[in-house]
Amino acid sequence: MADKLLEIKDLSISFGEGKNKNVAVKNANFDIYEGETFGLVGESGSGKTTIGRAILGLNNVESGKILFEGNQINKKLSKQEEENVIRNIQMIFQDPAASLNERATVDYIVSEGIKNFHLYKDEAEREEKVRDMIKEVGLLPEHLSRYPHEFSGGQRQRIGIARALIMEPKLVVADEPISALDVSIRAQVLNLMKKIQKEKNLTYLMIAHDLSVVRFIADRVAVIHHGVIVEMAETEELFNNPLHPYTKSLLSAVPIPDPQMERSKKLITYDQNHDYENDKPSFREITPGHFVWCNDTEESNLKK
C-alpha cells in the first residue's frame, strides 16, 4: 500500500459564534494515499470547499488535525515548514475566470509561484520551465504574452492547472475544476488532469458535486452531507454497494426498496440539534475500506 500523504483526523470547522454558530465540518476523518485520486462529493453547502481550504491553511480549524507527510500543518509553522506546504499543496479553483489575474500575462501568472520561491537559477531556466509547462497543458508558447480574457473557459482552466503544477506539488486540491466549464470540454480537462497525474505521480483531492465526475476520476470517494462524512469507500464499491441513505439518494433519484435500504433508512444524518451524547454515532468500518457514519445498533445491523 502507498504511503499516506494527507491525514485528516477528527477535523471540525465552524463559522460564527453562539446562536449564529454554523458547524461547517464535523469530525471528518480520512486519509489520502500517495498517487491516488480521492473524491469528496456532496451538495452545495455540505462543507467540501471548507475542508479543501483548511488543507491549504485558508480556514481556521476548530479542532482536529491535518497531517501532511506525517507532520501536522494546522498549527503555527516555521517559515521553512510553511514554504514546504505552499510548494507541495496547490489548488485548482472552480472558476478560472475569477481566479486568474486579468491584468497579468499568462507568463506572469504561471511564473508567479516559482518566482516567489526562486525555483530556477536564471531567466533562461524560468522561461524554459514556463514554456514546458504551458505545452504540457496543451497551450502554445505564443500564448504566454496574452491575457486571460483572450482565452476560452477551458483554456483558462489549463492556465490555472499550469500555475498550480509548475510548483511541482505532491498534492493538488481541485475544487470543482470543471463545473464552470462548457460541457463539451469537461472531459478534455479531466483527461488532461489524469494524464499529468500519471506522468508526475500526483495525488489529487477532487472536490465535486457531480457523481459522474468522481466516478470517472477517483479511486476512493467520501460522501459529505451537512458537514459530516457519511460514507467512504473505493469508488466502484461505493457506486455498487452504497450503504448510507444519503449516498443512495445521491446515486438514485428513485430509492431502491431492497432489505439493505430498509436497514439503512434509520442511519443518522448529522443534525445540529440532535443529542449525540446518548447516540454516539461515528465513522465506522463496515467491510474492509468501507466506512459509514452510524451508531452501535446501526453498525451491527449493517454487518448482518
Ligand SMILES: Nc1ncnc2c1ncn2[C@@H]1O[C@H](COP(=O)(O)OP(=O)(O)OP(=O)(O)O)[C@@H](O)[C@H]1O
Ligand atoms: N467564510 C465563511 N464564513 C461563514 N460561513 C462559511 C464560510 N465559508 C463557508 N461557510 C459555510 O460553511 C458551510 C459549508 O460551505 P462550503 O463552501 O464548504 O460548501 P461546499 O460543499 O463547498 O459548497 P459549494 O459547492 O456551494 O461550494 C456553508 O453553510 C457555508 O455557508
